[in-house]
Amino acid sequence: MSDVARTTEVAAADSPAIVKPRKRARSTKAMIDRYSWYELVGIYAGMALFLFFVLAPFIEGFLVSLKPLGLLFSTPYSFLPVNGSFDAYFTMWQSVPALGMHIFNSFFISSVVTLIVVIIVVPASYAFARFQFPGNGLMLAGFLAVNMFSGAVLLIPLFRLMRTLGLLNTYWAMIVPGAAFLIPSSIFLLRTYMMRIPKELDEAAWVDGASRLYTLRRVILPLAMPGIVVVAIMTFIGAYAQQFIFALTFNSKTEFMPLPVGLFAFFGKQEVVWNELMAASFVGILPVMIVIIFLQRYLVAGLTAGAVKQ
Amino acid sequence: MSQLSLKRLEKSFNEAKIIKGIDLDVTEGQFVVFVGPSGCGKSTLLRMIAGLEDVTEGEISISGKVVNDLPPVERGIAMVFQSYALYPHMTVYENIAFPLRVEKLPKAELDKRVQAAAKVLQLEPRLQHRPGQLSGGQRQRVAIGRAIVRQPKIFLFDEPLSNLDAALRSEMRIELMELHKRLGSTMIYVTHDQVEAMTMADKIVVLDAGLISQVGSPLELYHRPDNLFVAGFIGSPRMNFMNGTVTSSNGTSLVIDLGTLGTLDLPRSSKIGAGQSVTVGIRPEHLKLGAGDFTLAITPRIIEHLGIHTVLYANLPAGENFIGLFEGDPKVEEAVAVEIGFALDQVHLFDQAGLAVY
Numbered sequence: 258m259s260d261v262a263r264t265t266e267v268a269a270a271d272s273p274a275i276v277k278p279r280k281r282a283r284s285t286k287a288m289i290d291r292y293s294w295y296e297l298v299g300i301y302a303g304m305a306l307f308l309f310f311v312l313a314p315f316i317e318g319f320l321v322s323l324k325p326l327g328l329l330f331s332t333p334y335s336f337l338p339v340n341g342s343f344d345a346y347f348t349m350w351q352s353v354p355a356l357g358m359h360i361f362n363s364f365f366i367s368s369v370v371t372l373i374v375v376i377i378v379v380p381a382s383y384a385f386a387r388f389q390f391p392g393n394g395l396m397l398a399g400f401l402a403v404n405m406f407s408g409a410v411l412l413i414p415l416f417r418l419m420r421t422l423g424l425l426n427t428y429w430a431m432i433v434p435g436a437a438f439l440i441p442s443s444i445f446l447l448r449t450y451m452m453r454i455p456k457e458l459d460e461a462a463w464v465d466g467a468s469r470l471y472t473l474r475r476v477i478l479p480l481a482m483p484g485i486v487v488v489a490i491m492t493f494i495g496a497y498a499q500q501f502i503f504a505l506t507f508n509s510k511t512e513f514m515p516l517p518v519g520l521f522a523f524f525g526k527q528e529v530v531w532n533e534l535m536a537a538s539f540v541g542i543l544p545v546m547i548v549i550i551f552l553q554r555y556l557v558a559g560l561t562a563g564a565v566k567q
Numbered sequence: 568m569s570q571l572s573l574k575r576l577e578k579s580f581n582e583a584k585i586i587k588g589i590d591l592d593v594t595e596g597q598f599v600v601f602v603g604p605s606g607c608g609k610s611t612l613l614r615m616i617a618g619l620e621d622v623t624e625g626e627i628s629i630s631g632k633v634v635n636d637l638p639p640v641e642r643g644i645a646m647v648f649q650s651y652a653l654y655p656h657m658t659v660y661e662n663i664a665f666p667l668r669v670e671k672l673p674k675a676e677l678d679k680r681v682q683a684a685a686k687v688l689q690l691e692p693r694l695q696h697r698p699g700q701l702s703g704g705q706r707q708r709v710a711i712g713r714a715i716v717r718q719p720k721i722f723l724f725d726e727p728l729s730n731l732d733a734a735l736r737s738e739m740r741i742e743l744m745e746l747h748k749r750l751g752s753t754m755i756y757v758t759h760d761q762v763e764a765m766t767m768a769d770k771i772v773v774l775d776a777g778l779i780s781q782v783g784s785p786l787e788l789y790h791r792p793d794n795l796f797v798a799g800f801i802g803s804p805r806m807n808f809m810n811g812t813v814t815s816s817n818g819t820s821l822v823i824d825l826g827t828l829g830t831l832d833l834p835r836s837s838k839i840g841a842g843q844s845v846t847v848g849i850r851p852e853h854l855k856l857g858a859g860d861f862t863l864a865i866t867p868r869i870i871e872h873l874g875i876h877t878v879l880y881a882n883l884p885a886g887e888n889f890i891g892l893f894e895g896d897p898k899v900e901e902a903v904a905v906e907i908g909f910a911l912d913q914v915h916l917f918d919q920a921g922l923a924v925y
Contacts, residue, residue, distance in 0.1 A: 455650065455652065457648050457650050457652035458652050458654060460619055460648070460652065461646070461648060461652035461654075461713075462665070462669075463619070463638070463639060464617060464618070464619070464639040464640070464644070464645065464646045465639075465640065465645075465665055465666035465669055465713070465717070466638075466639070466640030466666060466669045466670060467665075467669045471669065475665075476654055479656045480655065480656060
């Protein structure tokens with residue numbers, strides 16, 4: 258800003274009478290952030306194209322939820338909902354009475370998974386970030402290896418395990434494998450974050466008489482909060498997304514079914530109630546959105562500023 | 568009685584021996600400075616005293632009690648880190664109060680001590696700020712505040728001023744010395760900056776490659792360095808060295824051949840045999856323009872005019888650097904040879920092994 262002021266001053270000094278310093282609309286931005294109009298058009302056009310690809314299924318899904326069922330099978334297919342309405346959002350609760358239960362189950366399972374993962378991952382990442390112990394490299398590599406198997410490959414052994422433990426047809430059948438598959442990557446993520454917290458802070462606390470746990474609670478946890486929030490969000494989304502396969506395999510009770518499996522109820526014997534199915538999907542995503550918006554407030558950047566001189 | 572004593576202290580990381588046997592006694596209230604080049608082990612030694620590094624061999628005792636296996640807090644020490652290591656999410660008040668919170672001190676007593684520390688360090692108006700909002704000097708003071716609230720027997724400083732700019736550094740140096748006077752506690756201070764060592768220390772410990780090179784008061788080290796390393800390390804600009812060979816010795820004087828520079832007849836009772844190579848040292852500030860007991864001609868390559876001093880940089884015929892420091896602003900010019908001399912009683916002599924000969 259001051260640079261701009263100076264250049265205009267200099268320019269004014271060079272040719273005093275002729276040129277008046279022109280006011281520029283973008284003069285409050287740093288030089289590196291300034292773009293000409295065609296560059297801006299290009300940037301936004303690129304973003305729009307990218308966003309359209311990403312969002313197209315959602316847009317179509319939303320439009321479907323507004324259309325009456327008859328319109329969905331008309332030829333030629335009409336993308337725009339002619340005389341559309343939000344009826345499906347009300348009728349779906351009657352067509353599938355357990356829908357509310359399914360949404361709650363999804364939310365409940367993901368929340369418990371997230372809670373378990375955070376409780377386990379925080380001390381584990383701290384240990385991996387700070388302690389040198391025999392086999393830590395091996396264990397990290399092991400965690401990474403576990404991540405290479407998708408849950409689907411391990412379904413049958415997992416099924417036998419669940420049956421032996423007597424967990425089939427309970428909430429635990431979906432919670433335990435869900436958490437197990439999400440812990441390794443979270444440890445990786447949070448460990449990297451914690452390694453960026455200066456080690457001198459641990460040493461200073463140790464010299465001041467704090468125990469390791471006290472240091473973790475009072476010094477490391479508050480500083481690692483943004484990292485923990487990222488882990489929590491990733492875990493919540495991951496748990497929401499992956500519960501389908503575990504629910505389908507390990508659970509046959511309607512009252513424990515999460516939303517992705519519960520949506521099958523819209524598949525009738527004769528026809529699929531597409532508009533209500535889409536409406537239910539959108540309502541089902543809502544809890545995730547709420548959780549993310551809530552957690553995002555804790556994503557404060559630059560929290561470690563001023564800890565050590567870098 | 569010595570408050571801190573180190574006995575045959577050794578430290579190895581895997582195979583590498585960093586500290587190779589250190590014996591040292593520090594009496595109560597002394598300001599001791601560990602000084603040495605990077606990698607000499609001075610920081611490691613301090614961290615061993617602090618309890619942040621294990622002792623491989625030997626013994627550390629504080630007030631007569633062996634503390635090798637005690638955690639830092641039970642040793643009665645407090646440490647100030649090079650990087651300050653402040654807790655960025657806590658206010659200045661909470662940062663200073665941290666050790667007392669760990670101790671679970673009653674609230675009133677805690678507040679009293681934090682306020683007292685803040686007063687000493689002039690941090691009172693800053694107590695509710697976060698470290699990120701403070702300047703470098705203020706952060707340093709918070710780090711010191713966190714050390715003094717515990718009222719330790721010994722303060723340890725690990726290069727505390729190396730992150731500050733030059734002006735602030737000399738200011739903080741004075742503040743630290745005043746703090747030492749006021750508290751009267753023992754302070755151990757690590758630095759690579761020999762000016763800091765010379766100005767602050769009661770006692771300087773010069774470390775070189777994991778061993779103590781010399782221990783003494785600043786002026787002892789300056790006037791009577793034990794060896795080549797200390798002679799070259801203490802003093803700024805550094806001492807000039809000239810290589811020579813002893814041609815004869817008679818018990819009262821040594822005749823040293825300095826090659827093309829001439830012959831030096833030095834009064835020394837030492838009986839170094841003829842033919843032995845020696846090093847002659849003379850400090851830049853002991854040179855005079857014009858003839859002296861020994862006179863040589865140099866051609867300055869670069870001249871620095873500092874107003875109070877003028878510094879000449881030249882090369883000797885054999886190629887070694889040669890520096891001259893003269894008061895005021897004498898008439899010298901770059902690339903024009905000048906005659907300089909020095910008195911024989913200012914000369915330092917070192918034998919083949921690098922040990923001083925007096």
